[in-house]
Amino acid sequence: MELQQLRLFLAAAESESFTRGAERAFVSQPALSASISKLETEVGVKLFIRNKRNVVLTPAGRKFLQRAKSIVGECARAKDELKQHEVQRRLRLGIINTLSITAVARLIEQYRRENPDLKLDVFDASAAEILKLERESRIDLALTTIRNRSQTTRSFLLSKLLFSEPYFVALPRNHHLRLSKSISIADLDNEPFIGRSHCEHRLVIQDLLKQHNVQLNIAYVTNQDDRALALVEAAVGVAIIPAHYASSRITTLPLTEDQTKRSIGFEWGESENVDEINKFVSFASTASWAYNES
Secondary structure (H helix, E strand, C coil), X not given: CXXXXXXXXXXXXXXXXXXXXXXXXXXXXXXHHHHHHHHHHHHCCCCEEECCCCEEECHHHHHHHHHHXXXXXXXXXXXXXXXXXXXXXXXXEEEECCCCHHHHHHHHHHHHHHCCCEEEEEEEECHHHHHHHHHCCCCCEEEEECCCCCCCCCCCCEEEEEEEEEEEEEECCCCCCCCCCCECHHHHCCCEEEEECCCCCHHHHHHHHXXXXXXXXXXXXXXXXXXXXXXXXXXXXXXXXXXXXXXXXXXXXXXXXXXXXXXXXXXXXXXXXXHHHHHHHHHHCCCCCCCCCC
């Protein structure tokens, strides 16, 4: 029995799904399923009842759940105690607020689970606010937009790209343009529009509107992406969103005149906290963030 098997078992048990458990543990669903099957063979009992929609713990699985939690927790604590037990581990992380909160929450929760003695301070901020946090040395690490350093002034020296993505037009599923291959900027003329006031791409869109003499019909302005997506889903209007927000609840199509992409990744500078920075960057680099163009 291996520690990783117990971690995958906990991920599946607590999410009641092999698929969601695999996402939470940052492994593939077949890998999680194979690990649990091997674990069941080793302990000699079935731990899950497998259904089409979810998985449910057997009585033996429920009994094993508490023991697995205890083992994983003790291993994490023992590991941490052996590493500078006299020093409080801490990491100050800034995260740009135009990333999916679902993906961010999953990442933070999993890292805190595996590092219970780490004090992880997370600051949710706009791109401009991230820059201010960097300059004032209030964060050790930023998960933000990465730009050409000749085009901007950054106080952080090092960076690691996670993914690049375009922006899409988000439409209600029953929208009259939903069957189009792409949306032209002219299609947005007088279309009820949900404005995302915190979007770093806003100036590019405003320039395109001006070039093509298009006037938006602003139906709602919000600085919260979950509200913007809910408003699109409820057919209040359309919005322009980063591609990784795409979901089955809305229709997303490319904007014909906009070929730009944003790059998302980590930025950090020289720091005495380099070990914690490297650990988090390495861990987060295994997460699935990227928009899949296939």
